[in-house]
Amino acid sequence: MxxxxxxxxxxxxxxxxxxxxxxxxxxxxxxxxxxxxxxxxxxxxxxxxxxxxxxxxxxxxxxxxxxxxxxxxxxxxxxxxxxxxxxxxxxxxxxxxxxxxxxxxxxxxxxxxxxxxxxxxxxxxxxxxxxxxxxxxxxxxxxxxxxxxxxxxxxxxxxxxxxxxxxxxxxxxxxxxxxxxxxxxxxxxxxxxxxxxxxxxxxxxxxxxxxxxxxxxxxxxxxxxxxxxxxxxxxxxQGQAAPPLLGRLIVGAGTAPSAERLVRHASRLADQRHLPWTLVHVDTGQPLDDAARANLQASQRLAERLGGEVLTLRDSDPARALVRHARDQRASVLLIGRGRPRGFSLRRRLASRLLRLAQGLEIAILDLDRDAPAAARPRRAIKPGPYGAAILATTVAAAIAEGLSGLLELPNISLIFLAAVLLVAVRSSRGPALFCALLGFLAYDFLFIPPAFSLTINREQDVLTLAFFLLMALLTGDLAARQRRQLQALRRTQRETLALLDFTRQLSAASDRQAVVSVTLKQLGDATRHVCLLLPEKAGQLVTQPGDLTLANNERIAAEWAWKQEKPAGCGTDTLPSGGWWWWPLLSESGSLAVLGVRRDNAQPLDHAERRQLASVAQPLGQALARVRLSEDLEAARLHGETEQLRSALLASVSHDLRTPLTVMRGSIDALATLGDAIPTSDRQELLEATRQEAERLDRYIQNLLDMTRLGHGSLQLARDWVDPGDILASALQRLQPLLSGLQVATRIEPGLPLLWVHPALIEQALVNVLENAIRFSAPGGRLEICLLRQGGELQIAVADEGPGIPPEDRARIFDMFYTAARGDRGGQGTGLGLAICQGMVGAHGGRVSVEDGLDGRGTTLRMHLPLPAAPPAE
CATH class of the missing domain: 3.40.50.300 (P-loop containing nucleotide triphosphate hydrolases)
Known part of the structure; x- marks a missing residue:
């Protein structure tokens, strides 16, 4: 404990x-x-x-x-x-x-x-x-x-x-x-x-x-x-169990001017009961006017400031959506505000439906209108267009019914008016649909129920017909309007989901940071909205993407504050709101990854729906940036590991292979300096020859290191010239004559070989490295065969020996730097750079080096392939 x-x-x-x-x-x-x-x-x-x-x-x-x-x-x-x-x-x-x-x-x-x-x-x-x-x-x-x-x-x-x-x-x-x-x-x-x-x-x-x-x-x-x-x-x-949280508080958000009062009450109730709470708005598809939208956004911003979560659901039935969400979140309290009833509605009031549906939940109802007079309530403006369409649909239906009255029974004529009601409902909203149902009722009674052209009804069965017609018209109109709103809401949700899916798919395919930036700018920006990203550089400064975007000083200060404090800033927030950009930090477990900036053309703050949409894409965007950063870190770690491995191998090679010639040279010089004329002439000549050979070997080692350095930095210049391949071979053999004295060397040169367009000294050095490698792994008195031949459009220089050979699985590794030093010099000393340099020099000429079996199936054959361009005319 x-x-x-x-x-x-x-x-x-x-x-x-x-x-x-x-x-x-x-x-x-x-x-x-x-x-x-x-x-x-x-x-x-x-x-x-x-x-x-x-x-x-x-x-x-x-x-x-x-x-x-x-x-x-x-x-x-x-x-x-x-x-x-x-x-x-x-x-x-x-x-x-x-x-x-x-x-x-x-x-x-x-x-x-x-x-x-x-x-x-x-x-x-x-x-x-x-x-x-x-x-x-x-x-x-x-x-x-x-x-x-x-x-x-x-x-x-x-x-x-x-x-x-x-x-x-x-x-x-x-x-x-x-x-x-x-x-x-x-x-x-x-x-x-x-x-x-x-x-x-x-x-x-x-x-x-x-x-x-x-x-x-x-x-x-x-x-x-x-x-x-x-x-x-x-x-x-103290490690003890804190008082348990009893579920969650769900608050139904409305669009009334008193919605902020409900949010404040919810915050106090949540604090008193130690409950986390969520403000939920149910979007039924009904269009909101400017005042209602402003009230809703104000209440949502207040809920965020007071520590609550904000959520939007889409459903044609607010009561059912609230209850379902409360059960999904295991909430214990459902709080709504009650206002005065507005107008006529076929549906039950929200409180009544919640009491019927929310079995096992505590329903809290706050009277929001106790201080607000009914006359002060804003009324939604009626748009004449949909209601004009309802009048037109009823007129057309009456004309069609009049034309078909001689062919149809009286009850069937009502179906024509029902069709008009459905058409208006699916094309507009509930109000025009109900208005069309009422007009159809009056037109049906006035034109077709005896006596015609009168609202008087003589027969009792006609009263029942009209009553059923009005009931069906109202129900079908209301149902069709609700289905239309629900369909529109589903379409909006589908568009947002598909956009998020497409954005996530493109982010997953982005392999580097620039690709992530390009996808973000392309997907989130549009004709009325500008998007940018601020990404950290190695120096710790935030760099703007796209690079041609220039931010004002106050905008950059707001973005840097959002980066450091890991909170939104800028337009529409309480932090540096004077600018036009809204800044949202993209976070990971280790802190801020970048800052997403969004700006409207009219410099107005983003509404809650836009901020919610951007917040939803911020998570996959942050994950993509984290993935790219992790990939870059892993690549840097891999390169660092390889660099350390090469450095260790180089130090080991320098400490062994470069020290050996120096030791021999120092011993010979000390013997000559100490004994002087006491040494016989033949022994003195032998010591001097050994000193010269070790000095040449040391020179080759250092030359290999310098050549590898130039190859790695791309500073090796090719001074090409036309040269006879036989001359290159003769020069290489001459340089290695002391090392070849104990071997059986055979050369085979194909007659009529064309000239090579190469850097003669580099190709000679590459051939020397290959020959030296073969000599080092050949037994005393062993055979060594060198062939120059033409194969297709290339010249091949092959060096075959009878050494221990190279296993097929290791043949690709012999061209790695320090490979010999890593596995041991069983055939002699060397830095392990010779074949790597050979491959680099031949590759610089557009050629390659291959490995095959050696003489009679033993040893190794190293074959250099050099391209043969068209030779110049003979002089």
């Missing part, structure tokens, strides 16, 4: 490593002493030797509070101009450039002036914490986002500056600064909070006894919730 606790504490410490600690001084209202308490704590920290700096502190002219600033180092404020006013703001850049250990940031809910990095001060605090700086800050309870509606109901004041509840829940310490309402009112009257004129207005408008008591209760509840969250964290830190 102790080990488990240790592991849990280590994991927690690793998670918090490098991040500053946040201490929040929470109050029920202005004037309770939050700033005073924060400055007292800062003075205590300063006396303890901590590096404290006041980032921004609002004293509001209170002498006691200003006195506590004495002795505290202060960060100079940033001066900005906003709407003709000169304002002072927190200098976030200065604090990050010269970070203290602890910084004081007053008024956490403050909204920054235009042009700041972030829209809100609490986001500045997040950056300070991420940089490892500890922060003391203050906030009033009425600024919490989830309490916004509740505070408005209590005080009648709509608070505009808010802070997400998660900021307080993530705080390391929360200090409740409490002051009884009576004492706070005393301070107000004495002018210790505001000047006397402002104090009287504040007491009348906001600081009433009732309001202060209610706000005090909210502050205590908030502090209790934070304590409860900290207790659960301590449980997990």
């Amino acid at each position: 102790t080990d488990s606790i240790g592991r849990a504490e280590a994991l927690l410490a690793e998670h918090r490593e490098g991040r500053g600690r946040l201490k929040v001084f929470l109050g029920a209202a202005p004037g309770v002493g939050k700033t005073y308490a924060m400055l007292q704590a800062a003075q205590t920290a300063l006396r303890q030797g901590r590096r404290v700096r006041a980032g921004i502190v609002e004293t509001h002219g209170r002498r006691e509070t200003a006195a506590l600033l004495a002795g505290l180092p202060q960060q100079p404020l940033r001066r900005v101009e906003h709407r003709g006013l000169k304002l002072t703001e927190l200098d976030l850049e200065g604090l990050l450039a010269d970070p203290p250990e602890l910084v004081l940031v007053d008024e956490l809910a403050h909204s920054n002036a235009s042009g700041s990095r972030h829209a809100k001060r609490w986001q500045d605090v997040e950056d300070l914490l991420a940089a490892g700086i500890h922060v003391y800050t203050t906030v009033n309870v009425q600024h919490l986002e989830s309490l916004n509606d509740e505070v408005r109901d209590i005080t009648g004041v709509q608070v505009r500056e808010t802070v997400p509840d998660q900021v307080l829940l993530d705080a390391d310490d929360l200090v409740l600064i409490d002051l009884p309402p009576r004492e706070l009112l005393e301070r107000l009257r004495e002018g210790k909070v505001y000047v006397p004129e402002q104090a009287r207005v504040a007491i009348d408008a906001f600081f009433s006894q009732t309001n202060l008591t209610a706000l005090r209760e909210l502050a205590m509840r908030t502090a209790a919730a934070q304590v409860d969250s900290a207790l659960a964290l301590r449980y997990r830190q």
Whole structure:
């Protein structure tokens, strides 16, 4: 158990490593002493030797509070101009450039002036914490986002500056600064909070006894919730089971103006019950007007800020979709908002259907319209086009029915009007379909039910016929309209799925980073939307793709912030929203891989549907970039391993093969220097000859190394000339005459061989390397055969020996550098570079080297194949 606790504490410490600690001084209202308490704590920290700096502190002219600033180092404020006013703001850049250990940031809910990095001060605090700086800050309870509606109901004041509840829940310490309402009112009257004129207005408008008591209760509840969250964290830190989460909260999102009220209530309910929560909007295919779309997007953005997930489902039945999703997610609570009924509908209201379908689920219904008058509700504008089509369809159906009235029975004529209703339903929506059904009912009664041209019905059976007709028309029209919306929703889903599938397929086929970038720019961009990627280079800088795109300074700052903080930034967010680009970081387990940028032509923010679509493609895009990076890392690791292997082999070769000739030469020179004339002339000549041979061998080794280096860097120049292949062979044999003295060498040259268009010295060196290799592996007195012959359009130089031979599985390896050194020099010394150089030199002339069996099935034959171009005319 102790080990488990240790592991849990280590994991927690690793998670918090490098991040500053946040201490929040929470109050029920202005004037309770939050700033005073924060400055007292800062003075205590300063006396303890901590590096404290006041980032921004609002004293509001209170002498006691200003006195506590004495002795505290202060960060100079940033001066900005906003709407003709000169304002002072927190200098976030200065604090990050010269970070203290602890910084004081007053008024956490403050909204920054235009042009700041972030829209809100609490986001500045997040950056300070991420940089490892500890922060003391203050906030009033009425600024919490989830309490916004509740505070408005209590005080009648709509608070505009808010802070997400998660900021307080993530705080390391929360200090409740409490002051009884009576004492706070005393301070107000004495002018210790505001000047006397402002104090009287504040007491009348906001600081009433009732309001202060209610706000005090909210502050205590908030502090209790934070304590409860900290207790659960301590449980997990000690390796014990935290209080279990009871399912999930599902919230049905609507398009009413009061949808944000539902989201705030859902956030508070989720915090109280310790439930994760999701805001779900069911797209039935019904088109939304601008106001409804704006309400929906505002509620979705608020849910994201408050820590909830946002999801969109497509279904013609919202109740069935919500219940199905709740069961799939094993949710325990389903929360919806209830508004006043709007118009006529054949379907049951959502709450009634949920109560009937959601057996075993807790259904919570919030009255959203208790404060909103019915007259204030926006009404959807009626488009005349579909209703005109309904009138036209009814007129055409009446004309057809009139023409066929002599051939058809009266009940069958109604089918013509039903066909018109179905046609309108599948071509438009429910409203025009129901309107067409009503028109068809009236036309059928007026034109065909006796007496004609009258709405009077004489026969009882005709009443039943008309009733059935109206019922069937309404049902079929509503059903057809719903099926049409569902079909449209399925088509949209199919298009998105196919686009995502095609995008994923192309990403999987991309083999390098540039291919991934090309696929992304091609698939995500269109006529109204521009896309770019910012990718890191080795120097750590973000490079824009496509390369010809130039970003403004504020756009690049927003993109770099999204890269570092791993959060969206730019247009439509609360971080640097002044630009036109929306930046989304592409993440992996190791951090940010790239930043995806999207910009509309009209520079308007992306709606939730577009952001959701881009977020869905961000995952496969991030995986593709991670795969490409992994491939590049593996290739670099492979090359590094091969380089290390070659370096080790080279060092081993240098330490053995190059030292051996030097040792022989040094021994001969020492003997000559020590003994001098005492050495017989023949022995002295032998020592000098051995010295010369070892010096030549050393020269060949060094030449091989230099040639291999030139081949590897592509700096080997071919000074071609026409040369007789017999001359090349004679020169090579002359160079190796001392080594060939103990072997039986036979040469066979085909008569009439053409001239070679080659670099004579390189081909000679290649032939010398092949011959030296054959000599090294030949036994004393062994046979060596050299053939020059013409085969097709190439000249072949073959060197065959009677050595130990090369197994077929190893024949391709003999051209690898240091192969001989790696497997041992059983036939003599050598660096293992000779055949590799031979292959490189012959390959530089467009030829190749092959390996075959040697003489009489023993040994090895190395055959050089050189191309034969057309010879010049004889001079």
